[in-house]
Amino acid sequence: MHHSFYGWYMKCQSDTQTLAVIPAIHNTGNKRTCSIQIITDDDAWTVLFPADAFKRTKQNILIGENRFSEKGMHLAIDTPQVIVRGKVVFGPLFPLKYDIMGPFALLPFMECRHSVWSMRHSVRGTVCINGQNYFFRNARGYWEGDCGRSFPRAYIWTHCFFSEGSLMLSVADIPMAGIRFTGVIGVVLWRGKAYRIATYLGAKAVKIQSKMVRVKQGGLELEVRLPETSGRPLKAPFKGDMVRTIHESASCRAFYRFCKGGRTLFAFETDRASVEFEYFS
16 A cells, blocks of 8 residues: 545634634555544644545545535534534635646656645534534635645645635645755635746745745745744644644734735735744744
8 A cells, every 4th residue: 555645624714713624534554544633723633533434535525424525514523632513514616727736736756736626615604612613604715635645844835815815825845856846836816816826837936934935926926924933733644644743823923915017916914824834944
């Protein structure tokens, strides 16, 4: 059995609460397991399940009584650490016109492949976690996925909703055919238009330092600054096995600026950003 993982990241956010759920399956040389990670503004839990609890069709993942699809999530988890009950319904998705990986999606030996299933959709429903209710009314959702063998050695990932859209950026150290390069993928959805920023379109990370990254692609420029870099510990795959610890903040402070042709289209600071920052500084 080869080393691999496959997982979805489904984020729901209201004006006051954030819930992200990651259903995943992991294969190592001799074992197969699956898990659901639950991340809130203040906490995170990893719940392990036997491999045979996992079932996947093209647009659905089932883990035990938990269901995940383009229509929403149904959660039923009961462990000594965390009890989760509830259901959220998604409105129409906003998918990308083509694979975020572009031509890299065709390469067979990529360490990690990223998918973006929806940049922004409506969310409604209620989820109760250890007695605390998360109410989603006119809330927003984001849905992406990852598969491969391992998460990149060093990377920054961020996602954020804002009044006129949604943005995602990932800058990662990519090993390929004996060399390493800094790969960039990102989408800025602003006023109904999707601006794609990617290595295969000429994007470059012109600055990466502690708590800050700036990428440029022709006349487009996206800058992210992170006043905070602490986050909740999460499990991430290394050669398929969930043995690496990364840190994610489901909602933290961040500053974003997006420019086109030297003109700032938007710049704002928020305390509702989602961030994983695994760069060595």
